[in-house]
Amino acid sequence: MLKYLCVREEGVYVDATVGDGGYSEAILSKTGGKSTVVGIDIDESAIKVATKRLARFGDSFVPVVGDYAQIEELVREEAGFDFVDGIVFDLGLRSELLAEPIRGFSMKLKGPLDMRYDMKSEKTAYKVINTYSLERLENVLRKFGDVKQARKIAKAIVQRRQHAPIEDTLSFSEVVKSAVPKTMWDEVIPKVFMAIRIEVNDELDKLKRALYGSLELLKPGGRLVVVTYHSGEDRVVKKFFVTESKDCICPPGVPVCRCGHVKQLEIITKKPIRPSAEEIAANPRARSARLRAAEKVRREYA
Ligand SMILES: C[S@@+](CC[C@H](N)C(=O)[O-])C[C@H]1O[C@@H](n2cnc3c(N)ncnc32)[C@H](O)[C@@H]1O
Incomplete structure (x- = not known):
């Protein structure tokens, strides 16, 4: 993930699914705490865990409780950054929730049929x-x-x-x-x-909105990295990357472009990146993971 996000000191990054804070910790450790990470999660309990884990980085970690479908507002209005150098999504379920029967995600432990990330939904x-x-x-x-x-x-x-x-x-x-x-x-x-x-949790609709919001937030040259665990999620990301990496998205057969669409992304990973055998051994959940990365285009203005 770090390799594709191209993390550097002084950079501002958004961890849009902060969970237990593992990705945020990796970014902050890599930069010796000199970068800033805005950590978003819809689940307040995740934000509490991550904030505790990352306390040693002080103000370099900015926790925000919220829905990544509103990523633009959360980063601009709550965290105070107009543009950022990179955004990462690690989709799906925080594995710790499987051990909490009250949240209803586990098929092995008896609990209410809940499954909400956002307990107010x-x-x-x-x-x-x-x-x-x-x-x-x-x-x-x-x-x-x-x-x-x-x-x-x-x-x-x-x-x-x-x-x-x-x-x-x-x-x-x-x-x-x-x-x-x-x-x-x-x-x-x-x-x-x-x-x-x-x-x-309306996961696929929210993901689509989050990807478009991310595009608005990225600086030219900024990276967008998305890790998915399900073919439906991966299809959403792939389609978004392909569409936003084209200058024209008119239907085939239209003789002259009428859409006026402008290319916004350069795809970095032509094919999704799968985890290595060692990564799967260390974390069995990674088995179905696919990583896709893209870069916001750098435009030269005359
Ligand atoms: C797989 S976990 C992330 C794990 C994290 N990368 C780590 O290192 O600990 C996914 C997280 O995304 C959060 N999430 C799911 N839907 C969300 C949404 N719409 N907005 C914000 N966070 C969301 C979940 O609550 C969960 O904590």
């Missing part, structure tokens, strides 16, 4: 699972989890809740299990939980 996993129509549930499972048995599982959910609402994570796992062969449980249940989590 109204959309919970309970609401998605117990009120969405069959078609909507099927679409969520297929689109956000690549779940092949989406229709069967959605049907099982709808049938089960006709008797009584599905109240907790373990009951929900049981419903999913009832719809697929036992040999597939280990593969399918995590995908179903991931799909519901992505829907609860």
